[in-house]
Amino acid sequence: MKELTRIACADWLLARDHFAILTHRKPDGDTIGSAAALCLGLRQKGKTAHVLCNDEVTPLYAPLLEGLTKPQPEEGDVLIAVDVAADSMLPKAYGDLKNCIDLRIDHHGSGREYTPNEHVDPESAACAEIIWELLLDMGVEPDKKMAEAVYVGVSTDTGCFRFANTNAHTFDVSADCAAAGADIFEWNRKLFDTNSLAKLRLQAWVVDHFELMADGKIAICALPKSVEEALGVDEDDMNNISGFLRSIEGVCIAALLRDVDENNTKVSIRSVPGYNAAYICETFGGGGHPGAAGASLHMPLNEAVEAVIKAMPEI
Ligand SMILES: [Mn+2]
Numbered sequence: 001m002k003e004l005t006r007i008a009c010a011d012w013l014l015a016r017d018h019f020a021i022l023t024h025r026k027p028d029g030d031t032i033g034s035a036a037a038l039c040l041g042l043r044q045k046g047k048t049a050h051v052l053c054n055d056e057v058t059p060l061y062a063p064l065l066e067g068l069t070k071p072q073p074e075e076g077d078v079l080i081a082v083d084v085a086a087d088s089m090l091p092k093a094y095g096d097l098k099n100c101i102d103l104r105i106d107h108h109g110s111g112r113e114y115t116p117n118e119h120v121d122p123e124s125a126a127c128a129e130i131i132w133e134l135l136l137d138m139g140v141e142p143d144k145k146m147a148e149a150v151y152v153g154v155s156t157d158t159g160c161f162r163f164a165n166t167n168a169h170t171f172d173v174s175a176d177c178a179a180a181g182a183d184i185f186e187w188n189r190k191l192f193d194t195n196s197l198a199k200l201r202l203q204a205w206v207v208d209h210f211e212l213m214a215d216g217k218i219a220i221c222a223l224p225k226s227v228e229e230a231l232g233v234d235e236d237d238m239n240n241i242s243g244f245l246r247s248i249e250g251v252c253i254a255a256l257l258r259d260v261d262e263n264n265t266k267v268s269i270r271s272v273p274g275y276n277a278a279y280i281c282e283t284f285g286g287g288g289h290p291g292a293a294g295a296s297l298h299m300p301l302n303e304a305v306e307a308v309i310k311a312m313p314e315i
Pocket residue numbers: 030031083107125126127157
């Protein structure tokens with residue numbers, strides 16, 4: 001595996017053509033924003049570039065990909081994964097493609113090598129920050145669409161600049177996005193100031209059903225699929241519901257578990273600085289960032305709750 005500096009990565013991209021960009025499963029604003037901005041930048045440089053269709057893209061982020069997607073890569077395409085920490089994070093529909101990815105651009109320090117080339121910068125709060133700098137290195141003239149795609153990535157991965165990963169560079173890139181014409185107010189309203197009724201009902205359910213442990217420092221909530229279905233929540237509604245749990249006063253670590261089926265459970269963990277959510281999730285083969293991480297457990301929901309409690313640090 002060859003680790004490319006940012007400049008080397010920009011040169012690597014400029015020296016090639018015919019790109020297909022891959023996003024991660026349960027795509028968030030960062031993977032979609034990064035893919036869209038990179039695709040637009042490559043096209044501006046005269047390249048042929050597409051984002052591979054991802055069935056799980058939600059209505060909130062779908063507009064960023066308008067006119068950019070294609071269903072399958074073509075023979076000879078250069079495959080790039082953005083914001084994809086491990087090949088296990090790729091959509092199942094990509095199948096064998098995971099063995100053919102040429103480059104990974106990412107900010108997950110706990111990620112796993114799966115490509116012959118990578119540019120990974122764990123200092124970046126969002127992968128979209130790296131993409132922005134890469135575009136500038138490539139001599140791309142940023143426009144409104146690119147700026148909005150990057151802003152969506154940066155703002156969502158920082159919880160609208162509230163998470164511990166937010167730093168001066170995050171604001172620098174966001175200021176650049178505003179200067180390039182991104183409609184910051186409109187995206188903030190859509191992303192952070194709009195709740196579906198289903199999401200508010202989900203929050204009410206979580207308030208009624210979570211448990212506090214360790215003198216109120218750990219909060220855990222098991223959310224059965226049947227409840228999700230009854231409330232009618234979608235993936236956008238589920239976004240950062242573990243962060244909602246973490247927002248309860250005094251809580252340092254919050255874990256939200258969801259059953260995928262009777263033998264598989266997903267856990268999402270949020271923590272305040274000083275507690276590492278990624279360490280806890282790595283116990284189960286998952287990963288992420290110190291403040292926000294996830295994992296899949298091959299066990300039923302009730303067993304998974306016990307396992308996650310066991311994996312919690314002494315507080
Ligand atoms: Mn990200």
